[in-house]
Amino acid sequence: MQVALFITCLMDQFRTSAAEATVEVLERCGCDVVFDPRQTCCGQPAFNAGQHDAAIPVCRSAIRILDEQLQDGCEAIVVPSGSCAAMFRHAIGLLDGADAEAASRVAKASYELSAFLVNRLDRIDVDAGWTGRVAWHDACHGLRELGIASEPRRLLQAVRGLELVESATCDRCCGFGGTFSVNLPGISVGMADDKIDELESLGIDAVVSGDTSCLMQLEGRLAARGSTVRGVHLAEILASRDHASGSES
Amino acid sequence: MSEPAASIHHLHADRFAELVPRALANVELRGALANATDTIRNRRATALAGVDDLQALRGRAKAIKSEALEHLDEHLERFEKTAEANGIKVHWASDAEAARAVVLDIAARTGARIAVKAKSMVSEEIGLNDALIDAGVVPVETDLGEWIVQLAEETPSHILVPAIHKRRREIRDLFARVLGRPMPDDAPGLTAIARNELRTHFATADLGISGANFLVAETGSFLLIENEGNIRLTTSLPKVHVAIAGIEKIVPRLEDLAPLVRIIARNGTGQPISCYQTLVSGPKTSPDDDGPEEIHVVLLDNGRSRLLADELTAETLRCIRCSACLNVCPVYRQIGGHAYGSVYPGPIGAILTPQIAGLHAASQLPDASSLCGACREVCPVDIDIPGVLLHLRHQAAASDEDDAAGVDPVTETKNRAARRGFGLWRWAMASPARYAMLGRIGRISVRAIRRVPRLSRFIGPLRGWCDGRELPPAPDRSFRDGSTARRISARNGGRRGE
C-alpha cells in the first residue's frame, strides 16, 4: 500500500530518531512510504492560539500537498502524532470551498500511526523487540478526538521483552497545550508533575507516547527533576529489533 | 444595537495572571484540590458504572437542552403562562441590576429583615447579597459550604462544593473564631454546629431565596435539587419564596426532568441520585397548609440571549451545572476556583464568564486551558468546551481588527507578541526552504541554551519553557535532510519543486 507520510514539524526537526523509526516500521509492514518534502506544518500551533490569519495559509498548504498525494495514488496518510492527525479534522471547518473539501478527503484518509497499523493494516505484531518496563501516556487529541486508546496498548503488548503497566494518570494531560506551555508555565509544569509523581512510583524505565510534543514536555520535566524515567516515542519502540533497556537506543 | 449591560458581580478575571502564581504557591490549596477532585472523580466513575446505557442517557439530556434552547422564547412564554396560572408570580430581568431590583422590591413590600438563602450561583452572579445588605436585609447562606465561605468573607471556589479549597482544621478554626468558642475537630461535629446555628435563622426568616435547577414550561413548575435539606427549609418556612433562574434553565416538558435528574447527581457528585428533589408548582392553597404564601420566579437574561446567536456558543447554555468539568480539569486541579476571579470557574467558567461579562473583562480565561478535552468528555450534555475556547481565543486574537472584542491588558500584551511570533512563523512555514532555515536556527538556539542557560532570555516569550523544564536535545540535522527522507521522496520520480 502506498502511504503518504506527514512527519510533523516537531518530529522532523527535533526527534529524527522517531521519524526514521516511523518509516522503518511502515516499510517493515509492507508499505510504500512517500514523503513530499514541500510539507512544513499542519497549522495547529497558530490555530490553537486563535491566530487564524497565520493558521489558515499554513494549514491550507499542508492540506493541498496531502490531497495531491491522495490524488496521485496514496491510499492513506500516516501521521506519527495524534494532535496533528486531529488538526486535519479541524481544517474542514477552518478552510473554505475547495480547500474544505480537500480537508475532508485528507481527514478521512489520515491515521495516527498506531491507528493505522492496527485498524488499517490489521497488524498488532510488528516483529519488534524492546526490553524494559514502560507505561503508556494517552495524548489528549489522539485519545479524545480520534478515540485512540487500545491500539497503542495492543501494539506494545506484542513487543518482545516489553512489560507494559498501566499508569493511573495515563489520560491526564501532560501540560503541553501549545503556547499554553510557555504562557502559563507554572500550571503546565504542575500538570507534568502530577503525572510524573505517579509514573515514578511505577518503577518503569520509560513513559511511551505517540506525540512528540507530549514527550518534549514530559522529558523536559523529567530531566529537570533528575528522574531515571525516560521518554520514548511509540515508533522508536516498534522499530527496535532487540533494544535492551539501559543501552543507548 | 444597544444591549443591556450584562455583568458578573465582583469579577476580577483580569487579575488571572497575578492570581495563578499565588494559587500555585499555596501548598495547602493544591493538596485540598488534588484530594477533592480525585475523590469526586472516583465517585463519579463508580456511579456511572451503574448506568445501563450511559451514552443514551447523555444523548437524551443533550437533546432536551438543545430543544429547549432552540425555541427558548416560546418555552419562556409558556412557562410564564402556566406558572402564573398556578399562582406563581413571574418576573423578567434583562440584566443583573433588574434582577436585584425585583428581589429588593419584594423584600421591601413584604417587610423582610432576614433572608435565608439556598445555594444559588445566579444570586452570586448578580451580587444579590451585597444589594440586600445595602437595603437593610440580612442574607444568611444556609448551604454548609456557602455558609463557611460567607463566614470567611470569601467567595465560593467551586460551583457544587463551595469550600472545596478549605481543610477541615481551617473550618474548625473559622467557626471557633466567629462563634467565639472551642469547636470539635471532626466533620460530623462541625456540621452539627452549622445545623444548630442555622436553625434559628430558618425559623425567623421572612424571605427565602433560591435558584432553580430546571423550570418546566409545560406545567409552570420548577425543580430544586440538593442533599442537605436547606433548600427544603428555605422554601418551606418563610412566607415568601423567590427563585432566581437563568433563562436557559427552561425545559419543555415535565418528563424531561427525569433523565436530567438521573444524570446530574451521578455526573456531578457521584451519587445515584441526590438526597432531595423539590418540585414546586405553586404556593399553598389554604392558610392552614405549610409552605410559602407567595412564590416568585425571576427569569434572568444578563447576557445569555446573545449566546443563542451562534450554534457553537449556544452550546454553553446547555450547562446543567453538574460541575463534572471542574473535577476533571487538570488546570483547575492546579489553581482552584478563586484564581479565575469569577463566580463561574473551571472549564465552564472559562467560556461562560467572558461570554456573559464580555471578553474585555475576562480575556485571559479562555487561555487557561491546554485544550485537553477532558471537560467535554465528561459533560453530560456534550458542550464542546474546547471548541468554544478556540472560538473565544480567535475573537481575542482578532480583537484589534473589525471584531473589536477588546481584551484586557495582559491579553493585549500576549496577543501582540503572538501576532509577531506567528507572523514570523507563518512566513517561515510558507516555504520549505524558509521552514528548514527556521528549524536549523531553532535547533542551534536550543543547543546553545542547553549549554548556556542564561541565553534563554533571548528567546522572548518562549523562555517560559525553561522555568522547570529542560529543552530537548536537538539533533544535528532534521529528518528531511537525511538519506531516508531523500530516498522516500525520490520514489515519486525526483524531488518535487519548491
Place this chain on the structure above:
Amino acid sequence: MDRRLDESAPGTEAVVENDRSRVLADVRRALASARTEGKRRGHGPEPATAATPVERNSVDGSMATHAVERSDTDLITEFQSALDAVQGVCHRVTSDSGAAEVLQAIIADLAVRRVVRSDDELVIDVVERVVGGFELLDPDRDRNAMLECDLGVSRATLGVAEHGTIVMTSGDAAGDRGRRTERQRLVSLLPETHVALLAASDIMHTWDQALEDVGSDRRRLPPTTTFATGPSRTADIELELVLGVHGPRHQHVVVLEHR
C-alpha cells in the same frame, strides 16, 4: 425591574418596552440570527468517541461496558436494599398494628420524647396505637414547638424502588388542585428523625414513573412534591460524607405490605 402594566385594567396602554419585552426580543433576535447564519467556521468536529475513562482504558483492548445486573426481585425488596444503600432504614410490616410496633421500637431506641404527626388518616390511626411515654403534637401546633420535636411521622404518597426514594406531596390539603395532599410538610423535615408510612401498592419502579404519577394531570400538580432519598447529607467539608445536616438525620420508611 419589570414594569409590566396590568393588562386587565381597562384602557391600558400597549405594553411599553420593559424587561419582559426586551428579554424576549433579545432571545428572538439571537435565534433568528442563528437560523440564517451558516455553521461557524472552525467549529470542532465530533469526537471519534465520547468514551468516559470508565469505559475505555483496558490494556487488552476491549471496551468493556459495566452492565448492571438487575434481577427480577419484587419492588419491595428492591426498595429496601436501595434505601439501605443510602443509610435509610426500611421496615416491612403486614398489618397496621405491626406498623405501630415498629414506630414504638424506633421511639424507644432513639429515646424520643416529642413526636409530631401529620394529618393523614393512616398516620393518625397508626400513631394512636403506639403506647405513650412521649409527648405527641398534632400538626396544628406552632412551628417553634415543632422545632423541639425529635421525631415526625407522615405519609409517603409514593415510593421509588430503584433508589429507595419516598415521594411526599403537600400544600393542597383541601384537594383544590387535584388529589388531596398532606397539610404538614414540616413534619417530615424539621425533626431529627422522620418515619414515613408507605403502602406497598404505592411503590413504583423508577423515578420517572413516580414523576409521571404525580403529574398525571399536568394542569393540577400538587403545590409541592418532595422526593427524599435517605437521610440528609453533605460532603462540603473535605468531601467527607456526613449524615444529618438540615434535614433529618434518620430516615425510616415503614412499608405496609398489606396495603
